[in-house]
Amino acid sequence: MTNVLTINQLTYKHNLKTILNDIDLTLETGKIVGLLGENGAGKTTLMRLITGSAKGAGTITVCGDSVTAHHKGHVSFTEQLRGFKSNTRVDRVANFYRLVYPDFDGQRFEELVTFLQIDTSLKLGALSKGMKEKVVIALTLARQTQLYLLDEPFSGIDSMSRKKIISSIIKWKPADATMVISDHYVSEIAPILDEVVIVKDQTIYAHKASDAIREEFGIGIEAYYESLYEGGVSHD
Amino acid sequence: MTSFGKVFQVMSRDRFRTINKIILVELAVIAGTLLWSVATRGIQSGEFFGATMSWSVPALFAAIILMSVANEHVYTRDTYRLIPIGETKLYTTNLLSSLLMFLYFSVIQVVLYAITSTIDAKFLSSLFADLMNPHYPLGEAIKIVIGLELMGLALVILSWTTISLVHLVVSATNNFLPNVSRRAVDTVLYIVVIYLVVRVAAFIFHEFNNLSGMMSAGMQTQFIVNIVGILVVAAIEAVINVVLLKKWVETIPN
Structure with a gap:
């Protein structure tokens, strides 16, 4: 297996406050990774550092390339479409993606639109929070990249749709791509995760394979995650 | 890409x-x-x-x-x-x-x-x-109109690069300042950055005027030198803007 992401000695400070300190992380290709941590732990910041949206000190290599500008071609991130006016229609946003991302698969986008029951004639401002999240997911997964970063992708989406999306996420992920999902709904995403990365105390507190957690501690991912905060499992 | x-x-x-x-x-x-x-x-x-x-x-x-x-x-x-x-x-x-x-x-x-x-x-x-x-002569009048158009265009470019410079400097600096009294700090920063940019731009213009004076050129040459001066300042600002984007300017988080 080759590595899709390698992070060395990554530190990020903002407003004189250290958010992430001396982080090392390596992710292999073809995995679904849960990025877990409490609010404000630095999960979103870590994703933003990988995309180059935030600027930290250290080395980030994506698909063997350490040039930040080149990462953008390898990473598909769930950005919240802030660059569009609220009166922009969803199909126009899709056209924007089609033009600027050479890896955008229009056919796949149409399939995702059908699957997620998105009305592309609606304007962004008219979408509910959940529906907007669905649009963001469809746009992100329609790109054919090596690394997908889904930052709390299911917030606002009703539980039925959430379960439906989670259960079919493997279908939308290219086999050799890695998908990192940060989420609060640990129990719902746990069954599809190959690995978990837990951000705590400004660093990567734990990085373990899901099977290893079950075998080593005899508990599920959610219980393991919660125990780290309660001090029930000692961190190695 | x-x-x-x-x-x-x-x-x-x-x-x-x-x-x-x-x-x-x-x-x-x-x-x-x-x-x-x-x-x-x-x-x-x-x-x-x-x-x-x-x-x-x-x-x-x-x-x-x-x-x-x-x-x-x-x-x-x-x-x-x-x-x-x-x-x-x-x-x-x-x-x-x-x-x-x-x-x-x-x-x-x-x-x-x-x-x-x-x-x-x-x-x-x-x-x-x-x-x-x-x-x-009609030819002279046309020259004046074209000259003014070019000067106007150069000034528009300069105003955009200057606004970007002020915006990006403040945006980059914000990352390194404590998260208290943000509005007050931003206001002071904007004033200081605008002052510095105007002073530096004025200095460069002054040098360019001296240059045209040294060339003891006619009105027309001085006019062209002024336009070039504006574009040089804009180019310098543009280079600084790109460096700021590469090194420090972050996007608004999700």
């Missing part, structure tokens, strides 16, 4: 719509002014040209400001910053897209001036005859 042409296309689309809206509002206001005149006292000679000239000024400012807003929007939004393209290319495409849309706006203004001056030709020729030396 995404091609320059495609990024240019997506950036220009919204700006094209914005410029069209400005032109439509401008035309509506000119028409409204003329209709008002018809209803109240009848159209006077020179009024078509006068109304167009008067309303083209606020339209011009609206175009400059709205293109500037579009420029700055790109630097802090993931929608644009995540496009697989280098920061230099992103910055250049952004600026060029606004510039091209501004040129489109200018062409429409020239067309409007041409139409209304044709309607008011008699009035304008008698006005110019009164104001100017009848022996003043």
